[in-house]
Amino acid sequence: MKRRALLAAVVLAGSILTACSTEPSSGEDPDGELVLGFAQVGSESGWRTANSKSVQEAAKKAGITLEFSDAQQKQENQIEAIRGFIRQKVDVIAFSPVVESGWGAVLNEAKAAKIPVILTDRAVDPENSPLYTSFLGSDFVEEGEEAGVWLIKEYADRSGTVDIVELQGTTGSAPANDRKAGFAEAIKLDAKFRIVASRSGDFTRAKGKEVMQAILNAHKSPDVLYAHNDDMALGAIEAIEEAGMEPGTDIKIISVDGTKDAFVAMKAKKINVIVECNPLLGDQLMRLVRQVAAGRKVPRRVETVEDVYTQEEAEEALPSRQY
Numbered sequence: 001m002k003r004r005a006l007l008a009a010v011v012l013a014g015s016i017l018t019a020c021s022t023e024p025s026s027g028e029d030p031d032g033e034l035v036l037g038f039a040q041v042g043s044e045s046g047w048r049t050a051n052s053k054s055v056q057e058a059a060k061k062a063g064i065t066l067e068f069s070d071a072q073q074k075q076e077n078q079i080e081a082i083r084g085f086i087r088q089k090v091d092v093i094a095f096s097p098v099v100e101s102g103w104g105a106v107l108n109e110a111k112a113a114k115i116p117v118i119l120t121d122r123a124v125d126p127e128n129s130p131l132y133t134s135f136l137g138s139d140f141v142e143e144g145e146e147a148g149v150w151l152i153k154e155y156a157d158r159s160g161t162v163d164i165v166e167l168q169g170t171t172g173s174a175p176a177n178d179r180k181a182g183f184a185e186a187i188k189l190d191a192k193f194r195i196v197a198s199r200s201g202d203f204t205r206a207k208g209k210e211v212m213q214a215i216l217n218a219h220k221s222p223d224v225l226y227a228h229n230d231d232m233a234l235g236a237i238e239a240i241e242e243a244g245m246e247p248g249t250d251i252k253i254i255s256v257d258g259t260k261d262a263f264v265a266m267k268a269k270k271i272n273v274i275v276e277c278n279p280l281l282g283d284q285l286m287r288l289v290r291q292v293a294a295g296r297k298v299p300r301r302v303e304t305v306e307d308v309y310t311q312e313e314a315e316e317a318l319p320s321r322q323y
Helices: 003-020 046-062 075-088 104-112 126-131 140-154 174-187 205-218 230-242 260-267 282-293 311-320
Strands: 034-040 064-070 092-095 117-120 134-137 162-168 193-200 224-227 252-257 273-276 301-303 308-310
Touching: 034 046, 034 075, 034 282, 046 064, 046 230, 046 282, 064 075, 064 282, 075 092, 075 104, 092 282, 104 117, 104 126, 117 282, 134 282, 140 174, 140 224, 140 252, 140 273, 140 308, 162 174, 162 205, 162 230, 174 193, 193 205, 205 230, 224 230, 230 252, 230 260, 260 273, 260 311, 308 311
Parallel strands: 034 064, 034 092, 092 117, 117 134, 134 301, 162 193, 162 224, 224 252, 252 273
Antiparallel strands: 273 308
């Protein structure tokens, strides 16, 4: 495990030990039956499907009743689902926000109903931070930085310009905003790195292919593709191959997530590096749900343990990929 993952593991272990050592402030039995309302973004990618499965399986294993809603990538559906959970008087609400903004009203409604809220995977605007109890997920800015660090090392000996195209995630979403910002911050000190196109592929394979086709029509031979998730990268690979180029060689590809399909592509030398974003949050979420429902003090932020994988590591890592 690389240094970043090891540090995250140490921090996470310390945070959970701190939370578990705090006595409940209410008389509720932390092992009693609880109802969790979970509003998922949708099923736009293999990552999201694995995330939903992890939550569903972990709730069953933990004996927590799960009310699950799929927002189909629409904020209005997610807001309505959360309001439905409030009417049901669930014990805890958790959700992965479609976008960062526009949550103040519904989060205030949950607060008025005295139902604690946990954010998973994605964040909301900082101004709404008093309205949720804890965030469980990745550091998207750091993921973008890791992608940039790999790129800098890869082209350390190149004197000419490096033209980069970027496939962003859903416009306004936390991972799209933060992965873009982290990557830009990492490469900004070297003028040879130029982002010549940056467009949203909405985190889907089909949109990733469509947008990459349009980009290749305008920029015939970029050096690098930076995709905010694996599904967009895999769609882009189809577009690159159809354009008569070799992904991973003619255009180096950086992706984020670490799905099994992406590792298969990396083993085939079509993706050069993957920055992992772990979707298997279910067990950690259920621990947080029990602690929050019992009135225990929990960390404001709990980060997942992740790593960075190159082509040389792909074959060894592939059999152990769980999603």
